[in-house]
Amino acid sequence: MSAITLTLKLAGLTTVILLLLGTPLAWWLARTRSAWKGVVGAVVALPLVLPPTVIGFYLLVTLGPNGPVGELTQALGFGLLPFTFPGLVVGSVLYSLPFVVQPLQNAFESIGDQPLEAAATLRASPLDTFFSVVLPLARPGYLTATVMGFAHTVGEFGVVLMMGGNIPGQTRVVSVQIYDYVEALEYAHAHWLAGGLVVFSFAVLLALYMLNPTGRRRSGKLGASA
């Protein structure tokens, strides 16, 4: 498998997992009055400030043969995660967590109590409300979260290098491949991949800003046509 497809597969899988995990987490962060909100929020934000090598290092230790999680995965028969694709997914999920959770949390917070209360007075159960009111209203937040989660995973390097190594077809993603090319002084190849990443990142961000107009602007347009 080429580095590009591997990268897309990693980013895609990571984004899906993050959306599934991030939704309840962001919902809890947006709605809770618990004293733990600050602590959990800070932990979620840690990857924003920590050097990726630090995350990678601790993951390597924790998931390794003598780490607590490593012992668990071995006991469960999954073997060890470091230097495997699943291990890379675990690392990416942690690394990109804030990029998905924070836009979702902002989206949920901006919805406020009122639509939820209105839905309750209209016989919608909390779960029903979530799917029929919260999700549609949080759509811009989901778009941002998806794009940021995906793009950020594509761009990761430190975590991969620390705990994924450089195994072709398994853990050698684009960013690592570029590093290899540069080490080997194959600048032409490095240019192709690096330039590709620049174009990709720009396209993604452009799409995000174009597809995500504010609700007010959208309803204004409809008003003019009505």
Add this chain to the structure above:
Amino acid sequence: MTPFIQPMGIKARLKVVRPSTGDHGFKLDVDLNLPGRQVSALFGPSGSGKTTCLRAIAGLDRAADGYVEVNGEVWQDDTNDIFVPTHQRALGYVFQDAALFAHLSVAKNLNYGRLRVPVTPQRVPLEQVVELLGLASLMSRQPGTLSGGERQRVAIARALATSPKLMLMDEPLASLDVKRKAEILPYLETLRDQLHIPILYVSHASDEVARLADHLVLLDAGHVTGSGATGDLMTRLDLSLAHGDAASAIVHATISDHEPAYHLTLANFPGGRLSVPQQMRAVGQPLRIRIQARDVSLTLAPQTDTSILNILPVRVTAISDDSPGQVMVRLDATGTPLLARITRKSADTLGLASALACGRVVYAQVKGVAILG
């Protein structure tokens, strides 16, 4: 307290204590016993606990040690550990600022609740709701494109479409200007008169209350200071409602005749007959008339050589200070209470200034009336 047990009605015993942000915390402690039909209004200044009451009845906030029963259905009974969550209560709630779903068209907003209630023969048909609130032309619009008044009409219709057993309305007109208010009030009146759904209406505007409410609960600082028929409560001199410039009485009359030549309509009530501006309604139709205290003057003998048409024999039942120069006189027109605000000097001159005047028959000259519906 009523001497007999009402099988139907709205009972709400609620205690809500909220820790303060200011100098003292807010405490609500009410025991409401309201008729299970018509419009009951919770009336009081801002911060008196009206909205808190409504939210607790809806179950949006949970009152401590509460009891809520609506026409035989218990929604909350903490002594028996019953608390029905809001989405399982057959209620309609109209929020102060409509709270329409921004991502759904008007039609989809209307259907949101309607499609979540079981189909029963008692169901209010959507077409009727749409017609009642004049929404036919708005169905495909998005909430963001509606005016404040339109939004509020959609919100009312959306709540009605669930065929609620109780409508809770939290100052639905407060965010609207006078013109929009005037646009919606007739819809609310039609609602009251055509659908037999009890309405609990929160307001701090006495004109809305006078126009809509049959029953009134006065709230102040989280406590009920008075509860009863609107006409009675509005004229109780021990309550602030019966004082000041807006003090007025409500007369329930029936159209008895028209005088097209003079553009007048005659309306009878037990206390006599009133001439009012011409109404385009048939003889026998009910008429709700407001008489402001400042429009009523008193004479000891009936005047004949006067331009005032409406002169009613009344009995003085109570007198109370109003402003330094004026007194408020409560009158009884054969069962219908009226108010007259006259100067202290006039009261002295007519011999009405002391409590001894109570029971005397005088003549109320009504200078102007307002038709409420």
